[in-house]
Amino acid sequence: MSAVSPRPSYAAVLRIPHARRTFAAALTARLSYGVVPIAVMLCVTRATGSYAVAGVVLAVFGATVVFLSPYRAALVDRYGPRRVLLPMALLYAVLLCTLTVAGRHPGASGLLLGVIAAVTGACAPPLGPTMRTVWRELAEDRLLLQRAYSLDGVAEELLFVTGPLLVGVLVGFTAPAVGVVLGAMLMGVGTPAFVMSPAVGAMRGSGGVRKGRRASLRPGRELLPPIVVAGGVGLSLSAVDLLVVAFAGQRRLGDDTVAWVLAALSAGSAVGGLLNGAVDWRTPARVRLPFLAAGLGVTLGVAGLAPGVVTLTGAAACAGLFVAPALTTAYLIADEAAPAGFRTQAGAWVNTSVNAGSSAGAATMGLLVERLPLGVCFLVAGGVSVGAAVIAGI
Known part of the structure; x- marks a missing residue:
């Protein structure tokens, strides 16, 4: 609600x-x-x-x-x-x-x-x-x-x-x-x-280790859901970048096609982010996070069924609607979970997970796209986000 x-x-x-x-x-x-x-x-x-x-x-x-x-x-x-x-x-x-x-x-x-x-x-x-x-x-x-x-x-x-x-x-x-x-x-x-x-x-540092507290934050159970979802989103998105290139190549489309599809993904993310921020959510962020990750995964899986570039562009825009909300929610949860004096580190762990997932996604999908049908590759890319949603919801 x-x-x-x-x-x-x-x-x-x-x-x-x-x-x-x-x-x-x-x-x-x-x-x-x-x-x-x-x-x-x-x-x-x-x-x-x-x-x-x-x-x-x-x-x-x-x-x-x-x-x-x-x-x-x-x-x-x-x-x-x-x-x-x-x-x-x-x-x-x-x-x-x-x-x-x-x-x-x-x-x-x-x-x-x-x-x-x-x-x-x-x-x-x-x-x-x-x-x-x-x-x-x-x-x-x-x-x-x-x-x-x-x-x-x-x-x-x-x-x-x-x-x-x-x-x-x-x-x-x-x-x-x-x-x-x-x-x-x-x-x-x-x-x-x-x-x-x-x-x-106005912000002051903690001054190092005080009262036996460590100076660096080790991600624990509270930070696991946002870190896992951020990694899944990053991996899925970088995989989609490569899959769109492969989609255009199979149909002998120009490079401008790739640009339009990826622009639709970014535009959808921007719209989704603004809408997400404008809503006074009654559901806690920890409950919303798995649904947002799952929504991205399911939409990407459906995108693999696109018969043409127009349909794929529309599917990319729909998938984008979940991207910024998922990442924003992950940052909010990390901020809430971090002890005072460790919030920058908590956000950095989420940010690192996004980027690490992005690197892994490009490398992994580069191997799969030459061995599996394109539709299956889209399912794999979406499945990563769905899997992250399941782990975050446990």
């Missing part, structure tokens, strides 16, 4: 003192994560002449970004955003510029580029988890926090659509290295503006 609540609205979220300034600065810095991956891949490909080397470099960059995220978030919880995010952002920006210098000439060492990329990823500031912690401090009302998380999730989705488009425009008239430098500039400008906001300045 649910009822639409006229208050608070999304406008009310942005009217919170310091919210617009803080959110805009965070989004500026987070846009770097939408720009850098594709720019780095193009830059390394041009420098080494090898797609394989570029793929490895991007993989090690992504691995250190993803799997070290909870530990970087632990530093934020322990010492506070200002003392941690500023040096991280500076190192990240400097290392990105170093990467462009190392790859400025053809024949650059792939090993050197890989090492620089790995260290760069290790320094990536956990801006998304930190921003959600800031929302938790700004929006004390439960409904206001739900809307804030939904707004944040939709905005983040749009950043990962906008980033590659910006790089595509840039490489049309300049070198890919300029895209990498743009990513460094976005981080170098956005992060200081973010941490200098009064809303962030």
Whole structure:
């Protein structure tokens, strides 16, 4: 059961003192994560002449970004955003510029580029988890926090659509290295503006281990449902990206077809996220989460029956309706379950699970799509989310 609540609205979220300034600065810095991956891949490909080397470099960059995220978030919880995010952002920006210098000439060492990329990823500031912690401090009302998380999730989705488009425009008239430098500039400008906001300045770290408490959060039973669902959603979505490419290839459709289908998925996610945030849910988040994951899985399974691209586009839009709500709900549950002083880490664990699932999904589906019928592959992709829903509901 649910009822639409006229208050608070999304406008009310942005009217919170310091919210617009803080959110805009965070989004500026987070846009770097939408720009850098594709720019780095193009830059390394041009420098080494090898797609394989570029793929490895991007993989090690992504691995250190993803799997070290909870530990970087632990530093934020322990010492506070200002003392941690500023040096991280500076190192990240400097290392990105170093990467462009190392790859400025053809024949650059792939090993050197890989090492620089790995260290760069290790320094990536956990801006998304930190921003959600800031929302938790700004929006004390439960409904206001739900809307804030939904707004944040939709905005983040749009950043990962906008980033590659910006790089595509840039490489049309300049070198890919300029895209990498743009990513460094976005981080170098956005992060200081973010941490200098009064809303962030009011946050203080825990000061390390106190009264026998550990400084880092180990996910327990309370965090298991959101982490499992986030991983399942990430895996399913990355698998669908590859399946749409295979669908277009089997029917000899153009690359623009793939873009339209994936755009429909993103649009559906944005709509679903905004609708989810606008509803005053009577059902607890822990009850809603498995249903949202199951809805995504069932819709993806049905998408495998699509006879043509129009039907597949519609199915993708319907599947997208569940994506942002599922992830937003997972973040809300993680926030509620985390002890005081550990909320940034809790959000980082969910974020890590999404990204890890995304990496695993692309790799796994790449093997399956050449061995199984496409419809079966869609069922497998959807089945992962349904399986995650079952585990979360236990």
